[in-house]
Amino acid sequence: MGMFRAGVLAMTTLAASAVALVEGQQATFRGGIDLMSFGVTVTDRRGNLIADLNAEDFEIVEEGRKQTISYFARGDRSASAPALHIGLLFDTSGSMGEDIKLARSAAVRFLNTLGDAVDMTLVDFDTEVRVATYGQRDFPRMVERIRGRQPGGWTAMYDALGVYLDGAAENEGRTILVLYTDGGDTRSAITVGDVMTLVRASDVTIYAVGFLEHQSSGSRLAQRMGLMEIAETTGGQAFFPSAMKDVEVAYDKILAQIRAQYSLGYSSTDTARDGRWRKVEIKLTRQELKDARIQSRKGYFALFKEGQ
Numbered sequence: 359m360g361m362f363r364a365g366v367l368a369m370t371t372l373a374a375s376a377v378a379l380v381e382g383q384q385a386t387f388r389g390g391i392d393l394m395s396f397g398v399t400v401t402d403r404r405g406n407l408i409a410d411l412n413a414e415d416f417e418i419v420e421e422g423r424k425q426t427i428s429y430f431a432r433g434d435r436s437a438s439a440p441a442l443h444i445g446l447l448f449d450t451s452g453s454m455g456e457d458i459k460l461a462r463s464a465a466v467r468f469l470n471t472l473g474d475a476v477d478m479t480l481v482d483f484d485t486e487v488r489v490a491t492y493g494q495r496d497f498p499r500m501v502e503r504i505r506g507r508q509p510g511g512w513t514a515m516y517d518a519l520g521v522y523l524d525g526a527a528e529n530e531g532r533t534i535l536v537l538y539t540d541g542g543d544t545r546s547a548i549t550v551g552d553v554m555t556l557v558r559a560s561d562v563t564i565y566a567v568g569f570l571e572h573q574s575s576g577s578r579l580a581q582r583m584g585l586m587e588i589a590e591t592t593g594g595q596a597f598f599p600s601a602m603k604d605v606e607v608a609y610d611k612i613l614a615q616i617r618a619q620y621s622l623g624y625s626s627t628d629t630a631r632d633g634r635w636r637k638v639e640i641k642l643t644r645q646e647l648k649d650a651r652i653q654s655r656k657g658y659f660a661l662f663k664e665g666q
Contacts, residue, residue, distance in 0.1 A: 388551070393429055393459070393623030394420075395534055397563045398640055399615050399653040403647070408432070408622050408650060409618035417506070417641045420657075429623030433616055440621050441531030444475045445522055449539035451484040451513040457569035458509045460605060461538045464567065467503050468536065468609040472616075480504065483518035484511035487547055489525065492583060494568055515539055516546035516553040519588075523560045532621055533562045536612060537588070540569050542581055545662050548586070556637075559659050564589050565612045566596040567605070593654040615653075647663055 398416070402409040413430035431438045446465055454461065469478060479491045480500055491499040526533045535549070543550070557564065566585040568576045582598060589596040595615070597608035622640065637657045642650055 366389055368655075374461070376411055394531075394626055394638070395561050395621065395623045396559070396638070396640060397427070397433075398620040398622055398641070399618060400620070401592060401648075401651045401653075403649045405651075407614055408521050408647070411620065411642075413622075414535045415643055415647070416620070416622060417643050418622065419639045419641065420628065421636050423514045423627055425624040425627060427622055427624050429621065431436055431621045433619035433621065441476045441520050441529075442474060442616075443526065443529045443531060443533040444469070444472055444478045445526060445535035446478065446480050446504075447478060447518055447535060447537040447539070448482040448485075449513065449515065450482050450507045450508075451509075451540075451544075452510050452647050453513060453540050453542060453544075454569070457540060460507055460599075460602060461567075461569060463602065464599075464605040465504055465536075465538055467606070468604065468612065469497070469500070471609075471613055478554045479522065479525070481518050481522045482507050484509070485512050485514060486511070487514055487518045489521060489605075493591040496572075512537070512545035513543050514545040514547075515543040516548050516550060517546075519553050520546075520548050520556055523556045523562060526562050527562065532619070534616055535562050535564045536609075537564060537566045537571070537585070537611055539566070539585070540581070541574060542573065542577060554587070554591070554602060555609045557588055558655070558657075560592070561655070561658075564592045564593060564594045565615075566594070567608055568596060590653075591655065595653070626660075626662070636658055636660055 400411060402408055409432065413427050416427060418425040418427060421463060431440055433439055446469065448461070450458065473494060477491050477493055478500060479489065481487060481489050482502060490503065501578045522535060566589045568582060570581055573581060586596040598606040599608050609613055635657055640654050642652070
């Protein structure tokens with residue numbers, strides 16, 4: 359696996375310490391200002407996206423203490439929207455043989471709708487993990503790579519996710535990752551516990567598209583629950599299509615959520631950097647929104663800044 363396997367093995371060692379795992383993960387939306395950043399999606403009781411809220415409609419509470427929102431932006435194409443980075447984790451292992459054609463078509467169609475993304479990072483994985491980042495001008499090369507990869511080998515999904523999250527820590531703005539897989543991991547050097555620590559520490563919003571129709575009934579439920587946990591921990595969502603029409607519905611919903619996502623940032627009133635997990639609650643202030651559902655990550659690790 360070369361340098362990617364070495365990097366993953368290094369992360370396995372670091373997994374014993376949350377501080378070491380996630381150092382440098384906090385996003386910086388504006389130059390020189392470090393903020394705790396959260397991507398937030400709001401839906402009404404019927405599941406319809408609410409995309410017209412303002413900063414004063416939100417309240418952030420960290421460990422029981424109200425915080426001051428110092429950054430707010432909507433995820434649409436307006437000038438205020440933060441830079442958008444897109445990641446695609448694409449399973450090309452042998453177990454994807456019956457679903458690879460469907461997955462390729464879904465991925466290409468989805469990416470083609472994101473012409474405003476600063477860049478797109480493709481991580482295709484089987485026994486090995488391969489990473490390449492493309493600008494909009496290089497989109498045809500990315501499509502060629504997606505379509506050219508043939509299924510084979512084992513499934514190193516956790517390794518691939520760890521490698522991507524490690525690289526995404528350098529992104530400024532917001533980062534969306536879409537994971538296409540059949541859900542099973544059969545090869546990774548890092549464990550599910552390690553990767554969930556990385557997922558919790560990251561400010562990447564993850565959407566999972568799981569192709570589970572050809573999995574055994576015994577493993578399907580576990581794989582479904584695992585993908586849901588990964589996505590929902592970050593404020594994202596998991597989808598489980600069985601036909602192209604279902605795939606189209608899934609990526610339309612993902613795109614709609616990306617466009618309707620709010621970016622909230624604040625500087626914590628607690629300046630201690632002890633590496634501990636801090637619980638964060640994001641609430642809505644308007645009474646008429648009391649039944650609305652909020653999707654977002656649930657906290658962050660308080661880390662030592664570089665040089666401290």
